[in-house]
Amino acid sequence: MGKGVAITGMGIISAIGNNVEENFQSLIDKKKGIGRVKKIQTNHVNDIMVGEIDFTNDDFIEQLQLPATNNYSRTALLGVIAAKEAIKNAGISDITQYKTGLVSATSVGGMDMTERYFYEYLENPEVQKYIDGHHAGDSTQKIAEQLGIDGSLVTTISTACSSAANAIMLGARLIKTGRLDRVVVGGSDCLSKFTINGFKTLMILSDTFNTPFDENRKGLNLGEAAAFLVLESDKVVQAENKTVLAYVKGYGNANDAFHQTASSDDGDGATLAMEQALKIAGLHPEDIDYINAHGTATGNNDLSEGRAILRVFGDRVPDFSSTKAYTGHTLAAAGGIEAVYSVLALQNNVIYPNLNFETPMKEFDITPELSIKQKEIKTVLSNSLGFGGNCSTVIFSKEP
Amino acid sequence: MKQVYVNSVGSISTQKTFDGSFLEDVIDHEDHVIHAMDPVYKDYIPPAAARRMAKGIKMGIVASKIALTEAGIDNVDAIITGTGMGCVRDSEKFVSAIIDNDEQFLTPTPFIQSTHNTVGGQIALEIQCKGYNFTYVHAAISFESALLDALMQIQEEEANHILIGGVDELGDHTVKIHQVINHIKTEKVKSSQLLASKTSGAVFGEGANFFVLSSEKGETSYAEVLDTKTFNTLEKDQLQSELNIFLKANNIEANDIDLLVLGNNGDVDFDDYYNALAQDLFTQTQQVYFKHLSGEFNTVSSFGFWLASNILKHQSVPEVIKLNHTQTVQFDNVLLYNQYRGENHSFTLLKKC
Structure with missing residues (x-):
């Protein structure tokens, strides 16, 4: 591991x-x-x-x-x-x-x-x-x-x-x-x-x-x-004798190689990034307790990312939410602020709600977490996807 | 730890380097800024696609394809790009359109191409590489950051073949504003007279230099990369002690260095960093410079890397780049040192393979 x-x-x-x-x-x-x-x-x-x-x-x-x-x-x-x-x-x-x-x-x-x-x-x-x-x-x-x-x-x-x-x-x-x-x-x-x-x-x-x-x-x-x-x-x-807040457990980076500004329909790049991060972390999909999704609320991103999550996690998709409804999409900083939110989720054993959600997407039947949820969280997977086909995943954990 | 080899090179520059030759016919430019020589782009990119592409993208794709062809591979495990300004002409185009047209009638293409990772993304699209793809944008060490990333991944056996490169293009407005703050020389200077100019500022250039780095040495290999190290700041009097730490970490002594490749750009205010490094330690060592041929730009050290790789492969130094009269017969270890305006220093060590 x-x-x-x-x-x-x-x-x-x-x-x-x-x-x-x-x-x-x-x-x-x-x-x-x-x-x-x-x-x-x-x-x-x-x-x-x-x-x-x-x-x-x-x-x-x-x-x-x-x-x-x-x-x-x-x-x-x-x-x-x-x-x-x-x-x-x-x-x-x-x-x-x-x-x-x-x-x-x-x-x-x-x-x-x-x-x-x-x-x-x-x-x-x-x-x-x-x-x-x-x-x-x-x-x-x-x-x-x-x-x-x-x-x-x-x-x-x-x-x-x-x-x-x-x-x-x-x-x-x-x-x-x-x-x-x-x-x-x-x-x-x-x-x-x-x-x-x-x-x-x-x-x-x-x-x-x-x-x-x-x-x-x-x-x-x-x-x-x-x-x-x-x-x-x-x-x-x-x-x-430092207090450790959490660990960077795994990471993955892949390129969608599909289009300069759009993600592929099946989320190839995001799938590869998540798989790579799990591999480096030495974890299985079922070990992930919470996904802080990229979830920008564009038609293209959420479909592509959602499909990628389904490809990696199958019928056992962990609790997930996007915090973009709180902060907006902060572009290059997004992976940083969501890293902080991921560490806070680990420290406080809490999952943040995906605000403003009303209607599930018709392409698949996964629904983000809609309320504050308290549960033991040992690992958080955070996605960041960008122009140029850039797909990145970082996994944060309580244990080294 | 695996060794890392430069297995191929691809260079688009202000000299005729795109054909794979090694500074056989040097152009003695005379200007404030010098532009890259265009290869026949349609030999590499379908004309319809090329028309929409920024020059930085075209130069990056062609340099990459030349490097991939020479290395004899179709794809790589990772693409790592350095660029100081990205496709700066598109950035200029989009900002001026916002101002001139009061935020109306804008088209997305210049915005898309202005994103720094456009070149890296387009290369991935072009060769359908779904692997690791990073873009470093830290001024004069953008290329060395890419090199360091690749070095770590190959050494740690996370990747076998990585395409790295540095690319920057000139933009008219960027040139103008750098002229008003005297970062570009106010007078036109002949390349061959650059170091004799004794004036402030540099002659700006542009270009793209890409390389396939591999864990395996092959028939086409140019050199072995031993190490690279960057510094956000360094005072002149710290240069030699930092260099010694760097050399020691690589089990090399200063007198093992057979060639020093220096980033002198003829700026009278900053070229003395190179003298500060070379004095005492390297008085008997052959020294070369290259920015009179390439112009100055954020990733120009990738041209220096191209030069050093060629010297190690061919075991010869073109007359036009010599800084001193020391003659060396055998080149085993080459040290590159670069900085820009006293910031973002880098040391890179290459070895004959």
Whole structure:
């Protein structure tokens, strides 16, 4: 059986809370973070709903005590907030004590500033500082700097909506191969006009609250969030007598190789990813107690993912739900925030309801969990599926 | 732990590398930015499909196909791509359309192609590879991140054949805004005069360099990959001590290095990192550079990797890339060092096989 990698800390900011505790409370209270977009000027304001975080950039700049000359994108700001919480939660006071790296995920990067100053960049020296903040690696560099990670392995993954799950996967591998003692893994994405309009052209944005796995689902709500986990080697856990929150037990990554933006009808990629994760974890399908599904509430995703779940689990599909109705689809960060929710499910032995569900899909007869359910949970399987055929699964467990 | 071999290469660059030749006829460009030379795309991609594809996708697919053909395999266990900016022209197209047309009349294609993992996804679609597929997007170490991932998977026997590569394309607006902040040289510079320019900024380029890495050495093998290591930050005075740690971990001493491949880009403000590494330790070692041929871009170190692989295979160094006068007869160990604007440093070690 594959040995798990210890998770010793976590941090999160999303539309349903500014830290781990607030997020958990909202999940239990069935409190959605979905509403009309406030911080972005868009013509689509009345056509879409989003999961937006209340704080403004200026609020964050003040919280983080950044100088006025800073060139932080909102992606970077969210990332720093969540990553700092994760480090604090892991009880790390001196980050240089062990070989520590950072693997972050983003798809939006600094696009929020680029779309604001695109033409102005050419003329206004005051906004030119954001030019260098555009590329995807920039937010990661800033998070590393804020955490005090220097001279180390710091990298960024962008595989659309599966990105943060892949960051967790790489992090686990870096610990297993002994290249790092500790690695902070996760992702950050802010809302932007770019993604709002992009998904709008694909006609997969719902004009109302998203309804994962519902027959009448109308599409996704975009959200913004950041979440990070601290992974540590057994050496660090033992030496520091660390409390382990949960383990990254298995992971799988596959490509659907079907279409650039659509999933195959039978969910080939998702099936392969789940099977691979079970294999690495040394678990059987019946060992999984809860599936935190990708469940974006698009017609295509939920059908493809549902079929993949049936292919892997047959007539013994475990309790499953999507938490996208709470947070919206947070793109590259989704795998990170759902990792935090998975660990919270293990810690609290609770399954979150799949909000807004009314009508089962006609293609199959599986129904997500609809209420708060308390039961002993030893393993959680979390899916993240994205553009480019990217399919990722991570399995979290109580036991190593 | 399994060994890792570079079994094939495929390069689309600002030089004529797509035909598999090794810098036989070098073009002495003279510009602020230099564009990749187009292969005959229709030889690799159906014209109807190619028309819709961004240049980054086309370069990535062709470089991949060249590498797969040379390695003599149809498919791989994994595809791992590095790209700093993805298909940046489509990103520019979509942002400007949002602004110019006030969020109306938009089409999805530029949005879809702007997603960073488009190249990796399109290669998977093209060769129907359902395996592991990652895209790293961390500026100057995007390619090395892909290389490290592949190295770990082959060493740990999780995969046997992995296609890795680095790809970036030039975009007009991105070039313009990097000119206003002087990351691109204000004057046109001849490739052959790049290091003599003594001015700020670099000459930007573009390209795609893909490789099949395998656990088994074959007839086509170029080199063995020993290791790669990246650093988000490093001060000049830390370079040699970090290099020594890296070399020691691989049981190699500085004087075992027969060739140093350096990422000098002619930026007077940052090229001294290379001097800081090479001084004392490598005064007697042959040194080469390559960005005068390729231009600077986030994944240009994949061109350096292509160069080093070729040198190890052919055991010869083209005159045009020489940085010093040290002559070496036999090349066993090659060290690559790259950084961009003082950040995102990488060491990579290749060995003759």
